Amino acid sequence: LRRGEVAGLKWHDINFETNKLAVSRCLLYAGGKVYYETTKTSNADRTNSRNPACLEALHQMKAIQEADAQAAGDTWIDTGAIFTTPQGEPLHPDFITRQFRRDTERAGVRYIRFDGLRHTFATIALALGKNPKAVSEVLGHGNVTITLRLYSQYLPGIHDSIMDAIQNGLFETPSDQDVIRTVTIPPTTIHSPDVETRESPAVARDSEEIRVGF
Secondary structure (H helix, E strand, C coil), rough: CCCCHHCCCCCCCCCCCCECCCCCCEEEECEEEEEECCCCCCCHHHECCCHHHHHHHHHHHHHHHHHHHHHHHHHHCCCCCCEECCEEEECCCCHHHHHHHHHHHHCCCCCCCHHCCCCCCCHHHHHHHCCCHHHHHCCCCHHHHHHHHHHHCCCCHHHHHHHHHHHHHCCCCCCCCCCCCCCCCCCCCCCCCCCCCCCCCCCCCCCCCCCCEE
8 A cells, every 4th residue: 555545544444344445545745734635546446355464453453543532532533544643633644654664673674665565565476476467456556557567677587487387388298107287378468559557646635634643
């Protein structure tokens, strides 16, 4: 997820029964104001499956927030946001960046931009041979062409691995046990040259400024 998408998440975006998370808005900071905005493209309005570790973290976040609400009493601000201050206000996007930097320093790992987590995910997923179209949908790109244009350069040797797989599948000599090997060829995705590959700008913005916390 992008930083703004994380900041914009609300509890009603999560279905804990189906383990699905809907991403449809961002919380952004620009021009001295913080505001909600719809996600960048129609594909960015998406639903992703969450793994058990992520769901457990969300359950823990829910428990922390309920404790904060009880401690705040009448001063609690119910915004429905997942990531909030102890008073219930959505976290300022810049606070997420600062906290991420502190966490990397505490863990003793090299700091990268928050968006670098997203790029790392995409690169590793493609390097592991995951379907580019599926990776593109998880990232919320307008189409798979964007994903391949951004990340294929980080996959050295990908053409060699393809040729090796084809050669092994077609020309490798059977073993003494005459084992029959089956080669599965994934379906080919045909891209229309008329498809626009640039993501569209955001299409809607709430006029009301959002009160956030640091």
